[in-house]
Amino acid sequence: MQRDADGVASSPHIHSGASVAGVMRRVLAALAPGVMVSAWFLGPGVLLQIGIATVAALAAEAAMLSVRGLAMRPFLFDGTAIVAGVLLGLAMPPLAPWWLASLAAVFAMVVVKHAHGGVGHNLFNPAMAGYALLLVCFPYAMKSWPAPGAEAWAADVLGAVFLVDTAKVDAVSGATALSFVRDGLRGMKMLAELRPGAGASLLGGGAAWVNLAFLGGGLALLAARVIRWQIPAGFIAGLLAVSLLLYLGDAQRHASPLFHLMGGATMLGAFFIATDPVSSPVTPRGRLVFGLLVGAVVVLIRRFGQYPDGVAFAVLLMNAAAPLIDRHTRPRVYGERDTR
Amino acid sequence: MFTAIAMAVLVLGALMAARVLVAASASPPRGSHGLAADIDRLLPQTQCGRCLHAGCRPYAEAIARGAARINQCPPGGEATIRRLAQLLGVEPLALNPRHGRQAPASVVIIDEEACIGCTRCIQACPVDAIVGAARQMHTVITAECTGCELCIPPCPVDCIAVVPAPAAQHAWQWPAPGRVSA
Amino acid sequence: MSTVLRGFHGGVRLPRSKETLQGTGSRSVALPPLLIYPLQAHVGTPARPVVGVGQKVRRDELLAAPSSYVSQAIHAGTSGVIVEIAARAVIHPGGVTDTCIVLRADGEDRRLTPAPALDLGRATPEGLLARIAEAGIVGMGGAGFPSHVKLREGLLNAVRLLIINAVECEPYIACDECMIRERAADVLLGARILRQALRASQCVIALEDDMQQARAALSRRDLAGAQIVRVPAIYPAGGERQLIRMITGAEVPAHGLPIDAGVVMHNAATAAAVADAVAGGLPLTERLVTVAGAVRTPANLRVRIGTPIAHLLDACGRSAADARVIVGGPMMGTRLIDEPAPVVKTTNCVLRLPAAAEDCTMPCIRCGDCVEVCPAQLQPQALYELARAGDWDGASDLHLFDCIECGACAYVCPSRLPLVHYYRHAKSEIEALELAQRRAAELRSRYEARLRRLAQAGDAAAEAEGQAGSDVDAAPAPAAVPDRAAMRAEIAAAVARTKARRTANTPAAAGEDEDGAR
Ligand code: SF4
Ligand code: SF4
Ligand code: SF4
């Protein structure tokens, strides 16, 4: 199949037809339902942020490819930049100013991806690294999520995003359901006290639906064998285990496992973010370990950290450990005696 | 947040500690012959002196003393330089052209008709690859000749020539695949 | 009846591409004008020719005899005259030539009288092994290991299980399936002989799940205690190690052989050839070859070993202009560089594959698909990174040499990396390096011996040598070498080369590009 100058070609002489672009196309298709449901509940700002992040990511990718003197066509359209852009857009508050998403996308592509050698060489998940940058540098702007169900429609959204005129949009609230609960608990209130007010929208307000939609897309990816079960299963198991432990310890001061499962970016994280192949382990057991650790850390950050959601930091932390996890989970080679 | 970070750091720390332990237990014991012997093991033993030392072992000792650089052995070429760099933990250098350049394996043959049997070549050959007696035709044992060419200058009738080594010594190899982009 | 076995790690479902051939009969092909026999068409040392140019031979006559314990005999495929013993194109990925015996057919196809059949009731393993060796049989499904050597090793190691491998897991290849349908009795007889030669207590015949007709053909007959098992049509279910794992549940140890797992495995075509040799007295001179892909009439052809591959393609008709010729299956076969190269005993398939569109390789995205399909349970992506970086030690530590080069990893890789090419390159670099190091060790000891001798003898040695020389002063000059003139010319050329090289070695010219040879 491959041919070099001498005309020497090694077997195999046929190929399955799989390609990186094909994989990424299927990831994008599986993201679609979740994106639609998010847009339904959070307004068109979601789509706008995705658009901004994707365009910025593609532009940054193109610029880096030309700087590095690499072929434009195969790399620009391999889909990796688009997927990173979409994931980043999904992580953005819908009404954040345009330059926030652009900054994150450019950072993700230039510093996280290309400075490490481009596709396949990045240690960290580019989208999550871009998002983390914003969380650290612009914490307030990143916490401004519209109150669930609020009517923030086209004109207002455009104004908010491009004119940075958030004052005009009265739908902006300071909290997501997740941070609402956490801040409440931090303030030593009991969970029961929180329930009547915003409680109704804890699992309502679309979060559960959004998670279900991403779950559906994720299962489709599993069925299409684009991703493997280990990371999502580990993620969910780790998340449930830690949240159950906390919940059993003191049900009044900790949110229920179900809340963690259906709130925030749980399903998006489990099926689409943590499964980014480049920055996660390769071995099957390593993936399970990786998933478990990410899921556990997500709960810890949600409960004790001060960020809107824990997925980004949990994934980034474990990205750093991925090579190590790989090294310690190598499967036994055929014919080798099991020494473990 | 701090708890989370502390936990993550703990987990990472534990993994790294485990790795260091594993690496320590897996690293082979150091050879007992010292550095010069380790270096000598990586040299091709052509004994040609192109490194400007009296042979591979003296060159190895010079490297070990820090008196010679690792890029002076043309018969070993890039591969040897790379391995020396790895052993010594230094950056590989390009072969110093002052010492000659890397070439395909070769051996010498003696034109048996012209040879006057003066035995000077035998005295020069570092690996006893030439047989013959005084005033008799001399012959090179091809399989044992390193191609060092040390026998050529002493020959008074210039009857020793360099030819490519027989096929077995450079059998077909899978070439490196064509470059993969990026 | 039998259930389908499971239980080998990894593997990949491939398009079978052999449905049209399964169920059709074999076809014979006209005798080519020239039959070509490479001396090295088996594992081991090359055979030693026992015929000379100009000699007339009949079919089944010995052309070359084994040159060592691991070597194999070659027999004439038809009657005719030896016209050449010289370097010719052979099946080789790099287009390297090899010494071949070339036989021009006289068209009469006269045979030697076959050797008498051996009486199985009284034959000893020794007698059977001798007959199998005389018939020049090598493993017809794999690398071509001399069959009698495999059997003898199995006998010495008291192996209990004989496996007849009829699993054709590669796409397109259907010659064994066809052979079993047509010659089921011979396959069973061969299995019985092999079992007797091995003194094996058990015999298992492994078929693929979709070979219903072949299975029926076998099970209609007396299996004589052999057991038929079915394996799933997952590549590489027919791999020696995978099949052993499925049948016995045990694994061949790393760096070990099947006999270390108590198994000897022979291909079904080999079994039939053994039946021919023992019951028919005939050496191996013919085999079935699947010709498929971009040809007008795909077929299982009955081919005389030694037939040029171009002749088979002519017989089936080439249907696409621009195609690559693959000998063997598409997953592990060799891309043929010279079409006149001949069919050898191991050639099971000749394939024309339409030229692929320019492949665009991407960097590894660590998707892990290769890890999942690797039947050797390796880390193909890690091996790739190490091989690409030239880290041979690292690659060896990650079990590079346990890779069976099945190509499953490269087949599924979405980045379309030529993974197997990297592994082959790394393996041959490592082997060359080890060879060089062995040689260096040898040279070092010679050098050190010389230094010791010089130190001991001092100058006296040189003088003694001089005196010894004078004793044979009057010895006559050695007999003239036949083609002295040619030799002188060669030396002159060599001297010129040396001069050129010395010029090239001067610092001024050193900037020019290194040719990378070691
Ligand atoms: S140049 Fe290399 S081969 Fe020649 S003597 Fe020096 S170290 Fe040995
Ligand atoms: S015969 Fe000449 S070239 Fe060969 S090893 Fe001896 S001295 Fe060197
Ligand atoms: S030095 Fe030259 S002439 Fe003297 S013995 Fe050697 S080859 Fe013959």
Ligand code: SF4
């Ligand atoms: S299949 Fe290819 S891209 Fe995926 S991990 Fe293996 S080598 Fe890398």
Ligand code: SF4
């Ligand atoms: S070619 Fe080697 S590494 Fe690749 S799947 Fe086969 S055994 Fe594994």
